[in-house]
Amino acid sequence: xxxxxxxxxxxxxxxxxxxxxxxxxxxxxxxxxxxxxxxxxxxxxxxxxxxxxxxxxxxxxxxxxxxxxxxxxxxxxxxxxxxxxxxxxxxxxxxxxxxxxxxxxxxxxxxxxxxxxxxxxxxxxxxxxxxxxxxxxxxxxxxxxxxxxxxxxxxxxxxxxxxxxxxxxxxxxxxxxxxxxxxxxxxxxxxxxxxxxxxxxxxxxxxxxxxxxxxxxxxxxxxxxxxxxxx
Numbered sequence: 001x002x003x004x005x006x007x008x009x010x011x012x013x014x015x016x017x018x019x020x021x022x023x024x025x026x027x028x029x030x031x032x033x034x035x036x037x038x039x040x041x042x043x044x045x046x047x048x049x050x051x052x053x054x055x056x057x058x059x060x061x062x063x064x065x066x067x068x069x070x071x072x073x074x075x076x077x078x079x080x081x082x083x084x085x086x087x088x089x090x091x092x093x094x095x096x097x098x099x100x101x102x103x104x105x106x107x108x109x110x111x112x113x114x115x116x117x118x119x120x121x122x123x124x125x126x127x128x129x130x131x132x133x134x135x136x137x138x139x140x141x142x143x144x145x146x147x148x149x150x151x152x153x154x155x156x157x158x159x160x161x162x163x164x165x166x167x168x169x170x171x172x173x174x175x176x177x178x179x180x181x182x183x184x185x186x187x188x189x190x191x192x193x194x195x196x197x198x199x200x201x202x203x204x205x206x207x208x209x210x211x212x213x214x215x216x217x218x219x220x221x222x223x224x225x226x227x228x229x230x231x
Contacts, residue, residue, distance in 0.1 A: 117207025
């Protein structure tokens with residue numbers, strides 16, 4: 001049986017160290033590929049590229065994952081930069097917005113993870129909260145994931161995949177502010193933060209604010225892979 005090919009967007013870093021090398025590099029935490037593989041798919045890494053090529057790339061894939069990463073440039077949603085918003089990543093913003101647009105145009109299933117969900121909301125016309133506390137880890141330490149419970153919204157696609165309240169690995173300081181037209185919230189944290197969004201139409205479009213690649217729950221990725229296999 002052929003496994004669906006799942007493209008995952010990646011970081012573009014000016015300097016990365018491994019072995020004797022310190023060079024510019026395309027990076028993606030290994031958990032993403034492990035999650036895709038454990039869910040029955042094949043992973044393909046998609047480094048930032050010319051946005052005009054996004055449609056031809058997506059045409060060769062069975063599904064797209066927009067990975068976590070740096071803060072979305074607030075200029076993308078018409079906001080001034082907050083003092084705690086990170087530096088922009090213009091190549092990623094442009095490339096991933098083009099990937100999302102190409103996936104929507106072609107009906108290719110698309111999953112946004114953390115930054116990916118936030119960028120999905122921006123792509124649909126929404127805005128972001130540029131800083132909030134309490135969604136990294138209990139001590140707020142950099143580079144350490146926290147955990148909290150998300151509650152699904154009954155009747156949504158996400159609730160059909162994960163019907164019960166679930167603890168999730170989390171690390172983010174931004175979130176959905178104004179939910180975009182064309183998306184609905186499909187999970188919330190206890191403080192009301194939107195934790196999942198989706199398109200209510202027939203297209204498979206889902207974003208989650210947490211990091212499933214850092215946990216053991218395969219259900220979200222399995223649902224994406226299963227939809228990709230049907231295509």
